[in-house]
Amino acid sequence: MYWHEATETLLKPLTGPGRVGLISDMDGTLSPIVDQPDAAQITPRSKELLAALQKKLALVALVSGRAVTDLTARAGLPQLVYMGNHGLEKWVDEQVQLTPEALQHRPALEAALRDLHGQVDPGMLVEDKGATLSIHYRQTADPAAAEQKFSPVMQQIATQHGLRCFAGRMIFELRPPIDVDKGSAFEMLVRDYRLDAAVYLGDDTTDADALSKARQLREQGRCHAVGIGVESADMPVIVQESADLMASGVSDVESFLSWLLSASSASST
Numbered sequence: 657m658y659w660h661e662a663t664e665t666l667l668k669p670l671t672g673p674g675r676v677g678l679i680s681d682m683d684g685t686l687s688p689i690v691d692q693p694d695a696a697q698i699t700p701r702s703k704e705l706l707a708a709l710q711k712k713l714a715l716v717a718l719v720s721g722r723a724v725t726d727l728t729a730r731a732g733l734p735q736l737v738y739m740g741n742h743g744l745e746k747w748v749d750e751q752v753q754l755t756p757e758a759l760q761h762r763p764a765l766e767a768a769l770r771d772l773h774g775q776v777d778p779g780m781l782v783e784d785k786g787a788t789l790s791i792h793y794r795q796t797a798d799p800a801a802a803e804q805k806f807s808p809v810m811q812q813i814a815t816q817h818g819l820r821c822f823a824g825r826m827i828f829e830l831r832p833p834i835d836v837d838k839g840s841a842f843e844m845l846v847r848d849y850r851l852d853a854a855v856y857l858g859d860d861t862t863d864a865d866a867l868s869k870a871r872q873l874r875e876q877g878r879c880h881a882v883g884i885g886v887e888s889a890d891m892p893v894i895v896q897e898s899a900d901l902m903a904s905g906v907s908d909v910e911s912f913l914s915w916l917l918s919a920s921s922a923s924s925t
């Protein structure tokens with residue numbers, strides 16, 4: 657079901673009263689997917705809407721796999737709350753706050769980084785995000801072949817250094833063996849900001865943790881949380897499986913934000 661079919665039902669509690677939060681992924685949700693991860697930008701319309709929503713809601717937060725410094729600078733909205741590296745880092749008082757457990761695994765990440773540099777193919781981009789490593793293969797000649805070839809290689813490097821390997825859209829990630837993901841980040845934000853209702857938006861495998869967490873929190877009666885999956889050409893099946901509702905791409909997310917803004921404005925006047 658698409659989100660606009662649920663504005664009078666599942667989404668209704670998001671229009672207040674009570675403390676409402678909007679928590680969103682960035683890439684592929686607020687910004688169109690681009691070949692160079694460095695070129696990704698939140699659409700001007702979404703940026704405007706997020707700034708306006710921040711004044712209406714109890715919380716507007718972005719949760720991303722990107723390093724939190726990168727995410728914060730890229731969004732360029734200082735009033736928002738940011739969690740990077742899938743929740744391993746938070747931007748607090750203009751500083752990076754790293755989960756202490758993550759710090760302990762930095763030497764293992766550095767050793768993995770040295771291994772990676774000798775092994776990746778041309779077109780692959782190894783990114784050191786401090787608390788995690790990302791290996792992008794969108795720009796290789798044949799991304800599907802690169803995925804097949806490197807999936808066992810990444811697994812092996814992860815195992816060797818006591819790390820965990822994850823796969824996303826044209827990306828492998830090596831992360832410390834800590835049970836922090838976008839789902840636990842979402843749960844933490846709901847708790848810390850005492851949200852009565854919350855929505856999570858995301859498009860990728862790692863967002864599925866937060867999408868299913870939303871359903872879980874709602875079913876447990878802890879928060880009226882709703883997960884919206886964002887469709888794309890190469891959307892992982894698990895996104896649809898975990899989401900309560902769908903949005904048809906980045907431009908439909910703009911429409912959702914616009915609806916949320918006018919609905920919450922209407923209810924607060």
Ligand SMILES: [Mg+2]
Pocket residue numbers: 681682683684685858859860
């Ligand atoms: Mg994404």
